[in-house]
Amino acid sequence: MRTPSRSFSSWPALLCAFGVLFSLFSVGVAVKENDFKKCHQSGFCKRNRDYADKAIAQGSSWQAPYKILPTEASFKDGLFHATILKTIDDKGATVELPLTISFHKSGTARVTVDERKRQDKSIELRHNSQARKERYNEAEKWAIVGGTTVDVDATISYSGEAGIKIKYGPNSAFEADIKYDPYSIEFKRDGSAQLKLNDRGLMNLEHWRPKVEKPPVEEKDGVENTEKKEESASEPVGEDESTWWEESFGGNTDSKPRGPESVALDVTFFGYDHVYGIPEHAGPLSLKETRGGDGAYTEPYRLYNSDVFEYILDSPMTLYGAIPLMQAHRKDSTVAIFWLNAAETWIDIKKAKESKNPLSLGSPQTNTQTHWISEAGVMDLFIFLGPTPADVSKAFGELTGTTAMPQEFSIGYHQCRWNYVSDDDVKEVDRKMDRHQIPYDVIWLDIEYTDEKKYFTWDKDMFKDPISMGQQLDVHGRKLVVIIDPHIKNSGGYPVIDELKANGLAVKNKDGKDFDGWCWPGSSMWVDCFNPSAIKWWKSLFKYNKFKGTMENTWLWNDMNEPSVFNGPEVTMPKDNLHYGSWEHRDVHNINGLTFHNATYEALLSRKKGELRRPFVLTRSFYAGSQRVGAMWTGDNQANWEHLGAAIPMILNQGVSGFPFAGADVGGFFGNPEAELQSRWYQAGAFYPFFRGHAHIDARRREPYMLAEPYRTIVTSALRLRYSLIPSWYTAFHQAHRDGSPIIRPMYWSHPSSEGGFGIDNQFFVGSTGILVKPVVEKGKTTEDVYIPDDEAYFDYFTYRQLPTAKGQTLTVDAPIESIPILMRGGHIFPRRDTPRRSVQLMKFDDYTLVVVVGKDGTAEGQLYADDGDSFEYQKGEYIHRTFKLEGSQLTSTDADNRDVKSIKKGEWLKNMQDVAVDKIIIVGAPSTWADKKEVQLETEGKQSTVKLEYFKGDANRGPFAIIGRVGAKIGADWTIEFA
Numbered sequence: 001m002r003t004p005s006r007s008f009s010s011w012p013a014l015l016c017a018f019g020v021l022f023s024l025f026s027v028g029v030a031v032k033e034n035d036f037k038k039c040h041q042s043g044f045c046k047r048n049r050d051y052a053d054k055a056i057a058q059g060s061s062w063q064a065p066y067k068i069l070p071t072e073a074s075f076k077d078g079l080f081h082a083t084i085l086k087t088i089d090d091k092g093a094t095v096e097l098p099l100t101i102s103f104h105k106s107g108t109a110r111v112t113v114d115e116r117k118r119q120d121k122s123i124e125l126r127h128n129s130q131a132r133k134e135r136y137n138e139a140e141k142w143a144i145v146g147g148t149t150v151d152v153d154a155t156i157s158y159s160g161e162a163g164i165k166i167k168y169g170p171n172s173a174f175e176a177d178i179k180y181d182p183y184s185i186e187f188k189r190d191g192s193a194q195l196k197l198n199d200r201g202l203m204n205l206e207h208w209r210p211k212v213e214k215p216p217v218e219e220k221d222g223v224e225n226t227e228k229k230e231e232s233a234s235e236p237v238g239e240d241e242s243t244w245w246e247e248s249f250g251g252n253t254d255s256k257p258r259g260p261e262s263v264a265l266d267v268t269f270f271g272y273d274h275v276y277g278i279p280e281h282a283g284p285l286s287l288k289e290t291r292g293g294d295g296a297y298t299e300p301y302r303l304y305n306s307d308v309f310e311y312i313l314d315s316p317m318t319l320y321g322a323i324p325l326m327q328a329h330r331k332d333s334t335v336a337i338f339w340l341n342a343a344e345t346w347i348d349i350k351k352a353k354e355s356k357n358p359l360s361l362g363s364p365q366t367n368t369q370t371h372w373i374s375e376a377g378v379m380d381l382f383i384f385l386g387p388t389p390a391d392v393s394k395a396f397g398e399l400t401g402t403t404a405m406p407q408e409f410s411i412g413y414h415q416c417r418w419n420y421v422s423d424d425d426v427k428e429v430d431r432k433m434d435r436h437q438i439p440y441d442v443i444w445l446d447i448e449y450t451d452e453k454k455y456f457t458w459d460k461d462m463f464k465d466p467i468s469m470g471q472q473l474d475v476h477g478r479k480l481v482v483i484i485d486p487h488i489k490n491s492g493g494y495p496v497i498d499e500l501k502a503n504g505l506a507v508k509n510k511d512g513k514d515f516d517g518w519c520w521p522g523s524s525m526w527v528d529c530f531n532p533s534a535i536k537w538w539k540s541l542f543k544y545n546k547f548k549g550t551m552e553n554t555w556l557w558n559d560m561n562e563p564s565v566f567n568g569p570e571v572t573m574p575k576d577n578l579h580y581g582s583w584e585h586r587d588v589h590n591i592n593g594l595t596f597h598n599a600t601y602e603a604l605l606s607r608k609k610g611e612l613r614r615p616f617v618l619t620r621s622f623y624a625g626s627q628r629v630g631a632m633w634t635g636d637n638q639a640n641w642e643h644l645g646a647a648i649p650m651i652l653n654q655g656v657s658g659f660p661f662a663g664a665d666v667g668g669f670f671g672n673p674e675a676e677l678q679s680r681w682y683q684a685g686a687f688y689p690f691f692r693g694h695a696h697i698d699a700r701r702r703e704p705y706m707l708a709e710p711y712r713t714i715v716t717s718a719l720r721l722r723y724s725l726i727p728s729w730y731t732a733f734h735q736a737h738r739d740g741s742p743i744i745r746p747m748y749w750s751h752p753s754s755e756g757g758f759g760i761d762n763q764f765f766v767g768s769t770g771i772l773v774k775p776v777v778e779k780g781k782t783t784e785d786v787y788i789p790d791d792e793a794y795f796d797y798f799t800y801r802q803l804p805t806a807k808g809q810t811l812t813v814d815a816p817i818e819s820i821p822i823l824m825r826g827g828h829i830f831p832r833r834d835t836p837r838r839s840v841q842l843m844k845f846d847d848y849t850l851v852v853v854v855g856k857d858g859t860a861e862g863q864l865y866a867d868d869g870d871s872f873e874y875q876k877g878e879y880i881h882r883t884f885k886l887e888g889s890q891l892t893s894t895d896a897d898n899r900d901v902k903s904i905k906k907g908e909w910l911k912n913m914q915d916v917a918v919d920k921i922i923i924v925g926a927p928s929t930w931a932d933k934k935e936v937q938l939e940t941e942g943k944q945s946t947v948k949l950e951y952f953k954g955d956a957n958r959g960p961f962a963i964i965g966r967v968g969a970k971i972g973a974d975w976t977i978e979f980a
Contacts, residue, residue, distance in 0.1 A: 035250065036308065036317065036570050039300055043243025044206070044262035045346045048373040049300075051264070052202045052348075064201030067181035068099070070161050078103045078150035080166065080176075084113060084183050086207060095207040101176065101185070103154040103168035106147040106398055107391075109176060111185065111197065113263075113379040115207055123208045126245070129257030130512050130578060136377040136587035139342045142594055143625040147398035174385050187335075189385045194335045195269045195328070197381075202266035202371055205379060211245050211259060252569035254586075255510055255576045264373040265381070267337055270354075271365040272328035274748065274758045277336070277657045278303065278347055280319040280622075280634070282311050285649040285656075285746055285761035287326075290316060291350040291371075300346040300373070305590050305621045307564035307571045309636035310670050313646045320562060320635045321622035322590040323657045327392055328368055329748050331755050336384040336392045338399070341374040342591040342623065348373075376587050389656070389749040390741060396658050397740020401628035403661050405737045407555070407616045408869025409479055410631065411729045412441030412840040413719055414692035415703065416481075419448035422462040423469040426480075429703060430473060434838055436705040438716050439723045441839045443473065444481045444557065444692070453521035454494050455484045456547050466549035477841035479553045481618070485560040486529070486596045489521030496541065500525060505534040507585070510576040517565040517573070526563055526573070529595035530588065531580035535602055542603040550607075555616040556600050561593040562621045593621025594629075601629035613870055618690075622659060631661040631690045639668025639699070644681050645777035649761035651688055655742030656749055661733075663690030672700050675711040676779065676817060682715040683820045684775035686722040687766065689729075689743040714818050721820070725766075726840055727831040727848060727864060732767025734865035734881075743767060751789035756808045760787050769862065770828025770853060771797065774813075774821040784821040785810040793826035793856050793925060800924045801959035824924060827855030829862030829884040834919075844869070845912055847919035848971055852886055854925035860886040863896055864971070868909040878907045880972040889980035891921070893969070901974060913972055920965030921977075926951060930962055930979065938967065940975035947977070 039045040055062045065087040073082040084097040096116035103109050114135060117123050121133040154168035163179040177186040184198040197203075244260045246253055269275065274286045278301055289296035297315070303322035311319055324339035326347070339345065348371040353364045372381075382399065384392045415433070420426050426443055433440050451457040458466055470480055488497050488506075500506050501514060506525040509515040514525055528534050544550055565573050575586035585592075597619040604615030617630040626632065634650050637643040647664035654662035666685035667673050673681065682704070685691050695702055704715045722729075732743045742749060744764040747757025763774040763786060772794070774786045788794060791807040803823065805811050815821045832849045852860050867879040881896040895901050904910070931953060935946045947964055954960040969975040 033312065033317070036306060037249060039302075039346055041249060042344065042346070043247050044260065044375045045300065045373055047206075047240070047243070047260070048202075048204055048262060048264040048371075049348070051204050052200075052266070052371055055201050062201055064182035064198065064203065066097075066183040066198070066203055068178075068183055070180055073164065073180070075156060075159075075164065075166065077152045078154045078168070080164070080178065083116075086205065088207065097205060101178070102148070103151045103166065103176070104147060105149045105151045106395055107169040107174065107385065108147060108395055108399065109168065109174070109187065109383045110148065111379075111381055111383070113205060115205065117208050118261075123258070124210060125257040126211065126259070127255050127257050127510070129255070129510065129576075130582055131257055131576070131584045132582045133258070135261065136342065136583055137380075138581070138583070139340050139377070139380070139591060142591050142598075143340060143400050143623065145399070145401045145625070145628070147395065169385065187383050187385060189335075189387060193270050194333075194385055195267060195337070195383070197265060197267055199268035200266045200369065202264060204262070204264040206260040206262045208259060208261070249569055252574065254569070254574065257510075257576065258376075261376050262374060263341070263377065263379040264371065265379060266369065266371045269328035269335065269368040269370070272330050272333075272335070272368050273351065273366040274330070275326055275328045275349065275368050275370070276748070277323070277326045277653065279323050279653045279657050279659075280321040280650070281316055282313045282319065282646050282650060283315060284759075285652050286759045287349055288316070289350055290348045293351055300348045300371075303345040303347070303590060304570070305562040305572075305593055307560065307562050310638055311635065313642055320620045321593065321626070321632065323622070323624045323659060324372075325396060325624065325657050326370065327389065327656065329389065329752065329758060332387070332753050334386040334389045334392050334752065336386075336396070338382040338384070338396065338624065339372050339374070340380040340382065340624075341377045342588050343374045343376040343586055344589065345372065345374040347371065376584075389752055390739070393656065393658070393740040393742065393749075400624045400658060402738065402740045403627040403659070403733065403736045403743075404629060405614060405867075405874065406631070406661060406733055407614050408726075408730060408844075409441045409840045410616045411689070411726060411733065412691070413439060413722060414442040414444060414481070414690075415440050416444035416446070416692055417695040417699070417701070418446035418697045420445060421448065423465055426469050427472050430476060430478065432703065432705050434476065436712070436716070437836070437838070438704050439719050439836070439838050440478070441841070442479045442481055442555070444483075444694075446483055446697075447485070447520055448697075449482060452489070452491075454489045454491065454496065456496055456541055458549050463549070467551065470549075470551040470553055474551065474553045477839035479555055480551075481555045481557050481616070482550070483557040483559055484600065485520070485558065486526050486563055487517070487519040487521065487524035487560065487565075488527060490516060490523040490525050491521070497525065499537065500527060503533065503537060505531060505537055507573065508578040510574070510578065512578060515573070515577050518567040519560060519564060527596070527599075528580050529599040530583070534580070535599045538599045539603040542600075542607050544607050556604060557618045558593075558597050558600050559620050561596040561619060563592055591623045593619060594623040594626045597622070597626055598629050612872060614872065624658060627659040627661065631663070632659060633662065633690060633692065634664040636669045637665050639671030639673040639677065641677060641777060641779050643668055644677065644684060645762070647688075648684065648764070648775065648777070652742070652744060652746045652761055652764060655689075655744055656746065658740060660736050660743040661689050663688040663692055665692065665694035667693050667695060667702055669694055670696050670699070673702070675707055678702060678707065679711045679714045679718075679817060680776050682718045684777065686718045686820070687744065687764075687773045687775065689733075691722060710818065717818070718820065720836055723837065723840070723843070724832045724834055725771075725830075726843065727833055727866065728766065728769050728771070730869070731831065731863055731865040732769070735767055735863075741767075747787065747789055754789035754808065757787055757789045763787065765825075768828070769830035770825035771830065772823040772825060776815050776821065782814065782816050783812050784815045785812050786821060786823060791856075793854075795824045795826070795853060795924050795959060797822035797824055799958050800961045801954070801957075802925060824851070824853045826853050826925060827857075827860050828853050829860050829886065831862070831864040840869070845916050847917050849919055850884060850921045852884075852891065852921060852923045854886065854923065854927070858886075858888075858927070865896075866913070866971070873907055873909070877904060878910055880910075880913060882971070889978060891977040891979070893918075893973070893975050895974070901972060910972070914970060916971050918967040918969050918971055918975075920963055921967060923962040923964070924959070926960055926962035928953075928960065933979070936964060937978040938969060938975060939978070940969040940973050
């Protein structure tokens with residue numbers, strides 16, 4: 001949400017910011033790549049890439065300068081400790097790098113390398129800096145929540161002068177083979193090598209050294225050269241030190257008080273041709289090479305959370321968030337690493353064919369070689385050995401947390417634009433959505449609702465009565481979301497900025513003074529949410545009696561939290577700024593957005609005495625762990641077909657990287673989508689976990705009801721389809737909350753054996769429903785090719801016709817503009833609510849429809865999860881969780897958690913659910929032997945009854961199916977239907 005047409009709040013601000021705005025003017029067309037660094041412009045990236053080139057060029061003669069002394073190594077109770085010695089000159093001088101490897105009961109392993117001198121604070125900082133002397137080691141406070149209990153049963157399988165081997169994990173199936181000289185670690189599963197750290201000897205930890213000035217060069221030919229050249233006391237003469245001590249870019253200079261301190265490591269995945277993850281980038285799900293290869297990028301993937309509007313597609317360029325998790329996958333095997341570092345990070349990827357004896361059988365395997373480079377911090381990474389994608393997702397969820405159980409309304413449709421201009425405008429949009437019978441749950445307000453961009457205020461002329469606005473929405477079962485950004489207008493008489501300054505809660509500049517920069521309000525300061533006192537203060541601002549005009553149906557949007565600073569380097573905060581604890585901003589940059597998101601989440605838990613509710617907060621910037629506190633969207637996209645297509649792999653990548661509550665601006669933020677594009681985008685958006693239409697302030701109004709026919713009906717149908725499947729979506733969210741699984745699942749994740757699907761990122765399954773979706777993302781296209789990953793039966797969602805599918809082949813399906821290609825996989829059961837409503841809240845106590853899709857073996861299975869959708873009472877057992885199974889001649893419903901449903905204590909919500917039943921059951925692919933059957937036997941709660949069954953033989957346009965109804969069994973009760 002960034003463009004120069006947004007106005008600052010005063011003429012002085014306009015004048016001061018004119019140069020900034022002028023430089024940004026052309027970005028209404030496209031992002032200016034030159035505003036953001038390439039690797040060669042980022043000193044530490046260039047140094048480490050050059051280091052890698054030097055090592056690779058030397059081949060087998062390269063001697064990596066890192067080794068462990070056997071006498072310095074020990075292993076006890078699941079922990080390996082050693083000191084790595086780094087040789088720093090040809091005289092044999094070394095520096096000490098403490099190493100800890102911990103093996104966890106969860107099956108993960110953690111490798112941490114620090115630096116003794118910085119650890120002991122025995123270094124000197126330049127420029128009288130107030131920064132910390134240590135390497136940043138607090139990322140785990142924000143990212144890690146579990147999964148690190150040490151495995152005391154880990155055992156040594158070999159120990160000698162050359163190294164040590166340690167077995168750990170389930171059934172001791174995992175092994176770490178630690179080599180001492182040169183230092184490396186190979187991780188194996190069931191005796192087979194999976195990945196190796198420092199495989200190519202590219203590890204490089206830049207140790208501290210003092211800056212030494214060379215004396216002025218003596219006169220030569222009568223001219224004195226007074227230029228002073230920098231020289232290291234410990235690095236070879238001739239090494240380029242130009243970016244060691246300070247670095248400039250775009251008119252900004254970084255003071256670098258600690259000097260060079262980057263960490264780099266190469267990781268090789270043996271036999272893995274596909275790697276996924278490391279969001280956020282606008283590129284394919286299966287990551288491209290960056291060091292040669294067909295179609296390779298020339299730049300590494302960059303992780304440096306940035307305000308990049310109208311971003312470039314098919315690019316490794318950094319975007320708004322960073323999750324440094326990379327999964328490697330081959331047939332029936334998945335492994336992963338998580339690089340726990342919050343600083344600017346670059347990642348190179350190369351795929352290399354392993355040399356093979358020409359007389360041996362089979363093709364040489366592909367090894368994926370990666371090179372991880374971060375500017376600062378300790379070297380800290382976790383290793384996951386799978387063996388399945390689900391195992392990796394579960395372990396990563398245990399480590400960093402799973403997605404929060406959402407407010408149920410938040411998985412409905414959200415209507416947004418920058419900006420609804422008044423409270424009357426909001427009310428009118430609400431009325432028109434109802435008038436056209438278009439369901440939605442939330443309407444959003446961008447920054448113009450505030451009084452001169454001062455958050456926690458309302459524009460007195462345009463939003464005179466926000467309470468009446470909120471009340472109208474509440475009557476219709478709807479919510480309001482308002483935006484609050486981390487920059488606070490630096491204006492006298494504004495209580496929020498006065499409190500921020502008085503309590504010392506703002507981010508500081510390098511001199512320890514409150515940092516002042518430019519954003520929407522003009523002169524601004526940034527709340528430092530690394531500070532516990534800042535979080536406590538922030539929470540107080542959201543109380544209903546303080547943020548007047550808000551109600552129980554008001555929720556929040558955090559934008560610009562990378563942080564975006566219009567006059568800062570790369571449109572963000574100077575790296576030598578200081579945060580709580582005296583950490584430099586360079587240390588914590590990628591975590592900054594998470595801290596602000598977390599503070600707002602904490603604020604919304606309780607806004608009045610006695611209240612405790614699940615918050616809803618949308619964020620633009622994120623890090624590993626952000627999934628615990630809300631949703632994200634992919635930022636400022638464009639209203640074109642290319643951005644529609646790019647959204648699906650981006651959202652899929654978020655899901656497999658542990659943050660599945662993700663979406664993209666439907667219709668595109670910048671520009672005016674044609675009717676066909678807008679319709680296709682709603683059809684795709686109906687299958688985004690987070691489903692929001694949004695538009696730029698200069699875009700034409702494009703609420704769904706403004707479309708001409710037939711497009712209005714097409715969009716309305718897509719919205720109603722989303723609402724009918726809300727029970728399945730909510731169940732998928734619950735599964736993600738429990739085990740870290742993606743909400744929409746790419747082919748490699750759902751079918752890890754189907755090699756033809758590993759590179760496919762434009763179709764997906766919805767949770768475990770068996771619903772397979774292939775949105776149309778190309779103009780004028782009326783058919784779609786769907787990849788079929790297995791030999792199960794597949795049916796058309798709308799006609800119930802069984803499709804002529806074959807394992808590993810593509811199936812061409814019709815996709816006219818009014819149709820979404822949706823298939824149902826045999827063997828699944830999923831729940832719906834088929835009564836049209838205008839919001840999720842109004843569906844809360846509707847009856848259910850179950851859709852049973854019979855598999856080739858005659859069986860099917862599925863689940864339903866339901867709770868009150870608002871509170872945390874589900875943690876006390878106040879929920880319904882059913883497993884449905886079709887086996888033989890019976891269809892059953894039992895408690896998925898094996899609880900005695902009769903003994904469950906019933907609160908208000910469960911009591912109301914006593915009147916909610918299964919209305920009907922649709923059985924797709926029902927056997928022809930049921931053709932003469934007119935009724936079935938139902939047994940529930942100790943009673944037996946007959947229920948009507950209707951069988952439809954099918955025709956050219958419709959496949960055979962049966963309908964059982966009205967069933968009438970309580971949705972939370974056990975029941976059995978007998979077909980015999």
